[in-house]
Amino acid sequence: MTLPARINGWVRVVPAWPIYILAVVNLLWEFWLALNGLRQYAVEPINVLERQYGEIALIMLIAGLFITPIRNWTGVNLVKYRRAIGLSAFLFVLAHFLVFAVLDVQSVSRVVTEVIKRPYVTVGFAAFVLLIPLAVTSNNRSIRKLGPVRWRKLHMLTYPIVVLSGLHYIWLVKGWPIEPFAYMVVILALLFVRIKWTGIRDYLAKRDASASS
Amino acid sequence: MAYRWKNDLTPADVTPKSLFLNRRQLIAGTAGLGAIAVAGGARAQDALVPNSFEDITTYNNFYEFGTGKTDPVQNASAMVIDPWTVTIDGMVDNPGEYALADLLDGLETEERIYRFRCVEAWSMVVPWNGVELADILDKVGVQDGAQYVAFETVVQPENMPGVRRNVIDFPYVEGLRLDEARHPLTMMATGIYGEPMPKQNGAPMRLVVPWKYGFKSIKSIVRITLTDTQPPTTWNNINAREYGFYSNVNPTVDHPRWSQATERLIGGGLFSSRQDTLMFNGYEEEVASLYEGMDLTANY
Numbered sequence: 001m002t003l004p005a006r007i008n009g010w011v012r013v014v015p016a017w018p019i020y021i022l023a024v025v026n027l028l029w030e031f032w033l034a035l036n037g038l039r040q041y042a043v044e045p046i047n048v049l050e051r052q053y054g055e056i057a058l059i060m061l062i063a064g065l066f067i068t069p070i071r072n073w074t075g076v077n078l079v080k081y082r083r084a085i086g087l088s089a090f091l092f093v094l095a096h097f098l099v100f101a102v103l104d105v106q107s108v109s110r111v112v113t114e115v116i117k118r119p120y121v122t123v124g125f126a127a128f129v130l131l132i133p134l135a136v137t138s139n140n141r142s143i144r145k146l147g148p149v150r151w152r153k154l155h156m157l158t159y160p161i162v163v164l165s166g167l168h169y170i171w172l173v174k175g176w177p178i179e180p181f182a183y184m185v186v187i188l189a190l191l192f193v194r195i196k197w198t199g200i201r202d203y204l205a206k207r208d209a210s211a212s213s
Numbered sequence: 214m215a216y217r218w219k220n221d222l223t224p225a226d227v228t229p230k231s232l233f234l235n236r237r238q239l240i241a242g243t244a245g246l247g248a249i250a251v252a253g254g255a256r257a258q259d260a261l262v263p264n265s266f267e268d269i270t271t272y273n274n275f276y277e278f279g280t281g282k283t284d285p286v287q288n289a290s291a292m293v294i295d296p297w298t299v300t301i302d303g304m305v306d307n308p309g310e311y312a313l314a315d316l317l318d319g320l321e322t323e324e325r326i327y328r329f330r331c332v333e334a335w336s337m338v339v340p341w342n343g344v345e346l347a348d349i350l351d352k353v354g355v356q357d358g359a360q361y362v363a364f365e366t367v368v369q370p371e372n373m374p375g376v377r378r379n380v381i382d383f384p385y386v387e388g389l390r391l392d393e394a395r396h397p398l399t400m401m402a403t404g405i406y407g408e409p410m411p412k413q414n415g416a417p418m419r420l421v422v423p424w425k426y427g428f429k430s431i432k433s434i435v436r437i438t439l440t441d442t443q444p445p446t447t448w449n450n451i452n453a454r455e456y457g458f459y460s461n462v463n464p465t466v467d468h469p470r471w472s473q474a475t476e477r478l479i480g481g482g483l484f485s486s487r488q489d490t491l492m493f494n495g496y497e498e499e500v501a502s503l504y505e506g507m508d509l510t511a512n513y
Binding site: 034037040043048049103110114117119120171173 | 333
């Protein structure tokens with residue numbers, strides 16, 4: 001049996017629900033560390049927790065984008081974990097936003113000002129808002145109700161969401177640290193491999209054919 | 214001549230080492246001192262409770278060692294600070310390469326408790342030890358016509374991971390107008406809490422300009438140049454729209470990407486509230502006259 005086939009065999013028996021447990025435990029663990037000023041939270045827990053939740057959210061969003069290319073290239077099908085990964089990403093985005101709003105800027109009027117006035121907050125907030133319909137429709141009932149075509153179309157919002165998230169990080173930093181740019185490179189690469197080159201070639205060929213006739 | 218400027222708090226208010234090593238005891242220990250400081254103070258001002266030694270030495274921006282706040286404390290131990298030579302050149306009577314001890318010889322070391330406001334909208338209160346920059350300038354003799362002072366940080370690529378990765382252009386450079394440099398609040402700090410300056414805080418000698426954003430207070434200085442033209446400064450070179458030459462703390466002029474109206478005083482834990490940022494970081498009375506007639510929105 002080939003390795004991809006063997007992995008697919010494991011996938012059939014390993015359920016997705018532990019991802020939810022891991023996400024919630026991780027979220028609470030980081031909060032507990034920050035609350036007690038432990039490890040990296042010793043001096044400035046608010047800013048560090050805000051960034052920690054944000055970075056985990058970004059990693060989870062990017063992880064979700066890996067599922068399809070992995071299947072296309074290796075035959076390993078991890079799609080049964082994608083909903084849990086996406087919902088966990090949303091959980092961390094929500095936590096990231098709440099730390100920003102409640103613990104960091106600390107007032108509704110300042111949250112509104114920041115979202116309107118600061119472009120990096122605007123794009124981050126836009127990503128958060130766009131994620132809400134995806135989280136709400138991430139259940140079988142919604143897929144049935146919307147129909148698979150419309151549901152899939154709606155969930156293509158993931159692409160702008162992850163680009164906005166990467167931009168949000170780059171826009172926020174001072175100088176040229178590696179991490180935000182590295183994430184953006186990965187994001188753009190994952191979008192690049194999704195471009196349907198054959199589709200574009202066929203379209204151009206058809207257009208040329210109709211122009212010459 | 215030192216002691217031109219009088220702290221509202223005196224050196225006696227600096228928490229003894231046995232206490233500052235424990236933050237909870239520090240807070241309890243200074244509750245009473247605050248009352249004394251207000252009673253003896255020349256003007257009404259919140260008593261400044263210094264941050265703990267741990268806060269001050271483990272949450273730093275020192276990009277030579279990396280862009281993370283804990284990178285400096287993790288990486289700075291590799292920096293070689295002995296021997297340390299400071300090159301003083303430009304429009305001075307006695308240019309040359311000064312051993313640090315010679316440069317500081319005979320100058321009065323003072324303890325100053327200053328607010329420290331980072332451009333990233335957080336702040337600390339730091340009990341610095343050091344000398345007034347004016348005394349160093351007098352020692353080397355500033356020539357007529359000099360109008361600015363330029364500073365440069367050491368570059369040790371083999372000991373500085375941030376330099377090897379080129380996270381910004383190095384060496385880090387900063388500058389002040391001569392009258393700012395000669396102001397009695399401006400100091401060259403060589404210690405914190407009576408301890409020699411920790412490497413992550415800019416050992417062995419750094420600038421402290423308490424009414425300006427923290428990045429103006431350049432660390433680990435190896436060159437001081439007197440000049441008649443405004444010197445280039447690192448963050449201004451990187452992004453002139455965001456970081457001006459003056460970079461005075463000003464709650465009414467926002468950074469393009471974030472508000473400068475409020476700040477978070479480090480050390481308050483997960484539920485610490487924001488406080489209003491003060492004009493010139495609370496030193497308006499002392500320094501506002503330096504900028505009389507200047508448009509502070511244009512000269513940010």
